[in-house]
Amino acid sequence: MRKPVVQKWLFIVAALVAVVLLLIGGRRTYKVYDADTEDFGLVVFHRISDRQLVIDATFSGVTRRGRKLYSTYDRTEARAKRTCPT
Amino acid sequence: MQFFSLLVLHSSWGPEFKWFCNPVLSCHSCALSWFACPIGVLVHYSGYHVFPFLAVGILLLLGVLFGRLLCGWVCPFGLLQDLLYKIPGSKFSLPHWTGRIKYLVLLLLVIIVPFACGEQTAYSFCRICPAAALQVTIPGLVSTGAGQVQASTVVKLSILAAVLLLTALSSRAFCKTMCPIGAMLAPLNFISLWRVRTPTGNCTSCKLCDDACPTENSPSLRISRGQAPNRSPGCVVCHDCQSVCPKT
Secondary structure (H helix, E strand, O other), rough: OOHHHHHHHHHHHHHHHHHHHHHHHOOOOEEEEOHHHHOOOOOOOEEEEEEHHHHHHHOOOOOEEEEEEEEEEOOOOHHHHHHHOO | HHHHHHHHHOOOOOHHHHHOOOOOOOOOOOOOOOOOHHHHHHOOOOOOOHOOHHHHHHHHHHHHHHOOOHHHHHOHHHHHHHHHHOOOOOOOOHHHHHHHHHHHHHHHHHHHHHHHHHHHHHOOOOOOOHHHHHHHHHHHHHHOHHOOOHHHHHHHHHHHHHHHHHHOOOOOOOHHHHHHHHHHHHHHHHHHOOOOOOOOOOOOOOHHHHHOOOOOOOOHHHHHHOOOOOOOOOOOOOOHHHHHOOOO
């Protein structure tokens, strides 16, 4: 009798944690710097959502150097669907 | 259902849904892939040193609702394993302890190594992923020619060949031993909303369910205890035990 009650509570806690993570992920943004502009002493960055960072992760659109995230492509240009990076 | 999902997952001619981590083994680098691979995303986020709120939230929500149901019904690599195991010939069962290897794979090749060495490390799971070898590496070799084959490509293709051979000899061998998505979803089988319903009250211990189970997970043990057969980390929730039960 005790085990189904524990399972039920674990289910509720896990579902709540999932919803909280989704809410945080929906609001969170990240600074992604332009790699090229640093050559001229300028620091240009874009704020991208967690959703955009997931998409960037699917084609290595962002890379990490030091403690910063850098874009691997020009974000000012409109882009079509990304194809295979390999 | 598995064939249908194979078509749907690889028919991305329309809008981009690559922000959605579908918890099945299907490489998001495939040009036709509709969704993001959670493993590829976790490898990259580990390399970025960023917590993947959205990806983990989606995985956890689908996991608590369905457990490993998607492994049994939606995963295209699971379908491939099921088809390979139908090839006639001698078969064998893997030792029970091999089921723990997948947790090590998840911890090391998806989280720790990419965190320490960066997302482009040659030692992440993506570099040895058999689904990526099938969907990306082989089509890439066909289109560019095999003249510039790198050592990493040879390693990846060798692992694919070994996995395919193993799955032809032992049912769902990759799911049981190596799949990091399975490792993430396995504990959620214990609390998931989705339940495989079997007649626990009037079980005759005929063990037909044990013979039908593709992951050799002994569903009769849990049925005899009055539990749902999918309350086990190894279960891929295929419902085969329910289908063969004469009391259903």
